[in-house]
Amino acid sequence: MNAMESRTLGRQSGITVSALGLGCWAIGGEWQDVEGNALGWGAVDDAESVAAIHRALDLGVTFFDTADTYGAGHSERVLGRALAGRRDEVVVATKWGNRFDPDTRTLTGADATPGYVRQALTGSLARLGTDHIDLYQLHLSDAPLAQAAELRDVCEELVTEGLIRGYAWSTDDPERAALFAEGPHCVAVQHACNVLQDAPELLDLCERRGLAGVNRSPLAMGLLTGKYGPGSRSSSGDIRATPPVWLRWFGEGGVPAPEWMARVDAVRDVLTSDGRTLAQGALGWLWARSPQTVPIPGFRTVAQVEENAGALEHGPLRPEQLEEIDKLLSRESAA
Numbered sequence: 057m058n059a060m061e062s063r064t065l066g067r068q069s070g071i072t073v074s075a076l077g078l079g080c081w082a083i084g085g086e087w088q089d090v091e092g093n094a095l096g097w098g099a100v101d102d103a104e105s106v107a108a109i110h111r112a113l114d115l116g117v118t119f120f121d122t123a124d125t126y127g128a129g130h131s132e133r134v135l136g137r138a139l140a141g142r143r144d145e146v147v148v149a150t151k152w153g154n155r156f157d158p159d160t161r162t163l164t165g166a167d168a169t170p171g172y173v174r175q176a177l178t179g180s181l182a183r184l185g186t187d188h189i190d191l192y193q194l195h196l197s198d199a200p201l202a203q204a205a206e207l208r209d210v211c212e213e214l215v216t217e218g219l220i221r222g223y224a225w226s227t228d229d230p231e232r233a234a235l236f237a238e239g240p241h242c243v244a245v246q247h248a249c250n251v252l253q254d255a256p257e258l259l260d261l262c263e264r265r266g267l268a269g270v271n272r273s274p275l276a277m278g279l280l281t282g283k284y285g286p287g288s289r290s291s292s293g294d295i296r297a298t299p300p301v302w303l304r305w306f307g308e309g310g311v312p313a314p315e316w317m318a319r320v321d322a323v324r325d326v327l328t329s330d331g332r333t334l335a336q337g338a339l340g341w342l343w344a345r346s347p348q349t350v351p352i353p354g355f356r357t358v359a360q361v362e363e364n365a366g367a368l369e370h371g372p373l374r375p376e377q378l379e380e381i382d383k384l385l386s387r388e389s390a391a
Contacts, residue, residue, distance in 0.1 A: 061116065061368055063350050065147070066243025067266035069222050071190055073147045075343060076368055077119030078112055078361065079272060079352035083134050084127025086293045087161040095163060096127060098294040100356055102134050108361045109138035113145060115365040121246075121270065121352045123151035123195055124180050128161040132183035140185060148184060149191035149246075149270070151226055152176035153199070168199045173210045177219060191270075192220040193246055194236070197227040201235055208239045215241045224270065230257040237265045244268040249349070250276050251327070251341045251381065252305070252319055262348040274351035275338055279305045279320055280327075282334035284312045322388040323381050326373075336367035341381065344372035 065071040082097040083105040089095055109120070120139075122131045132150060139146060152173060155164045167176075180189060192214065194207055204225070211223040222243035225236040233245040245262055249255040249271040262269040275281050277296060290296035290310025296303065297310035305316045320334075327337025335353070342349045353364045373381075 065268045069243045073119035077352040079354040080122035080131045082354040084131030106138040108358045112361045119147045121149040125154040128156040128158045136185035147190040151193040151195035153195035189220045193224045246270040248273045259346045269348045271351040280338040322384045339367040340373040
C-alpha cells in the first residue's frame with residue numbers, strides 16, 4: 057500500500073492498516089437495551105456479511121473494527137468466522153466496557169472496573185478465534201478520568217503479555233483521549249467525525265501525539281450515503297428508528313432530520329464531483345481533513361463494501377473542495 061492507501065497506528069507500533077477500515081456494528085444484527093430499545097441496525101444475513109468481509113480483503117481493506125457488545129457478541133463471531141485462515145492479513149480492533157446477555161441479546165450495563173478488562177478480553181479472543189487483539193478500545197466514552205487511568209495501566213500490562221498490540225479510547229472528549237494518549241502503547245483515538253460533524257480538537261491531538269484518528273460515523277449513520285431522501289424512514293429493529301439522544305441526524309420513526317438533510321443537500325454537488333458517489337466524497341473529505349484519519353464506515357452487503365472501498369481509488373478531496381464545503385456549510389448554518 058502506498059502512503060495514501062495506508063495509515064500507521066501510533067508512532068512506533070509497527071501496525072499498518074489500510075486508510076479505509078470497516079466498522080462491524082451493523083453485522084452484529086439485532087440487539088437491544090434492557091428497556092427493549094433497538095441497538096442494532098436491523099436483521100442481517102451472516103453469509104452476506106462473511107462474503108462482504110472477504111470482498112473487502114480482496115479490495116485491500118485490512119482493518120476491521122468491532123466491539124464485544126455488537127449483537128451481544130455476534131459481530132465478533134461473524135468477523136472471526138470470516139477471517140479464519142486469514143488472520144495474519146488483517147488488523148482487528150474491538151472494544152470492551154459493557155456487559156451483555158448473549159442469550160437475550162441485551163445490553164445489561166457498563167463495567168469500567170480494572171478487573172473486568174481481562175474477563176472481557178478473554179471473551180473477545182474466543183469469539184474472534186484469535187490469540188491477540190491488535191487494537192483494544194475502551195467503549196465507555198464518559199468513564200471517570202481516575203478510573204480510566206487505571207484501565208490504561210491494565211492495557212499496558214496486556215501489551216507486555218502479548219494479548220494486545222495497542223489500545224485506544226472510543227471517546228469524543230479531547231481531555232479523556234489525551235489521558236489515554238499518555239500511555240506508551242496508546243496508538244489511536246476512536247471518535248466521531250464526518251463532513252457534518254468535524255472534530256478539530258481531536259484531530260489536532262492525533263496529529264500532535266502521532267495517533268490514528270479512527271473515525272466512527274464517517275457517513276453520519278447513513279445520511280451521507282445517498283439512500284435517504286424526503287419521506288425515508290428506518291425499519292423496525294434499527295437504532296435509527298427510535299434514535300437515542302446522541303443520534304442527532306434522525307428524528308422519531310427514523311426520519312432524517314430536515315436541518316441535517318439540508319446540509320447534505322448543500323454539499324452534495326461538491327462531494328459527488330470527479331465521479332464520486334456521495335459516500336465516496338464523504339470518505340475523501342475525511343482523508344483530506346487530516347493524514348491521521350482512518351474512517352470505518354459500516355456495512356451489511358458486498359455492494360456497500362465495494363462502494364466504500366472504491367473511495368480509495370479517488371483519494372482525498374482537493375484543498376479547494378474542502379474550502380468550498382466549509383463555505384457552503386457555514387452559509388447553511390447561518391440560514
